[in-house]
Amino acid sequence: MQIPISIVGAGPGALDLLTRRAEDLLRRADVLIWTDSLINPEITEIVPAYCEKIPTSSLTLEEILALLIEKNQEGKKVIRLHDGDPCLYGAISEQICGLLEAGIDFEIIPGVSAYQATAATLKRELTIPGVVQTIILTRASGRTGIPKKECLQSLAAHQASLCLYLSARHVEESQKILLEHYPEETPVAISYRISWPDEWLTIVPLKEMASTSREKKLIRTTLYLISPALRETQKRSKLYSPEHHHLFRPNE
Ligand SMILES: C[S@@+](CC[C@H](N)C(=O)[O-])C[C@H]1O[C@@H](n2cnc3c(N)ncnc32)[C@H](O)[C@@H]1O
Structure with missing residues (x-):
């Protein structure tokens, strides 16, 4: 066999x-x-x-x-x-x-992807009720190219939690496009070799995404996680609210 x-x-x-x-x-x-x-x-x-x-x-x-x-x-x-x-x-x-x-x-x-390890290391949820409920996994259009209907302009318009893979070499251009849709203070996690012994992880405002990457000379193994969910203070969910009842916590 x-x-x-x-x-x-x-x-x-x-x-x-x-x-x-x-x-x-x-x-x-x-x-x-x-x-x-x-x-x-x-x-x-x-x-x-x-x-x-x-x-x-x-x-x-x-x-x-x-x-x-x-x-x-x-x-x-x-x-x-x-x-x-x-x-x-x-x-x-x-x-x-x-x-x-x-x-x-x-x-x-299956394996743990870089965006999951990054969110876990940051100790953050990427889908916060009332803030953001969608995660987009994408990349900058490099040599591989991106189908037109998936261009960063159209994806950024959702202002979702956006994970940019394979994009460190195109960070200036990506930041410019993202700023057309996300506020300039939107938190961006820059995650380099996450979970490796030399991992480096920081959160900067979107307007500093490219300059920080340049300063740190990031070219490879870098993930950008752009998300309103990375702000410090967030609303609480309905799920564990005493006023919210469901199958496992009925209103008795
Ligand atoms: C060829 S892709 C493969 C992605 C991989 N299959 C995954 O699920 O994470 C390589 C890209 O993934 C991201 N990546 C992979 N490992 C990473 C790590 N440990 N830290 C940060 N980014 C990583 C970077 O964007 C890198 O350019």
């Missing part, structure tokens, strides 16, 4: 932010094919000593697919390890297509 390839989310960096399922799989891996440019090497240390470790930062899709297929066909347990959650900016879709074409079974194990 063919063993499925596991496409596994490594989380944002810290070893103890791996899921139990991810850790169990890594501890049984015969072959680890991992995005070395984005994953904390400490995570790759938990595989067995016999496990073959193959970094992918210098490989093409064709080379990665050939390796996945070859090692799987040798009957080995293959782990394809991606940072954060693999379904977000992981370029796994093209790998999935290749595996489907080759008739190779696979599974996907």
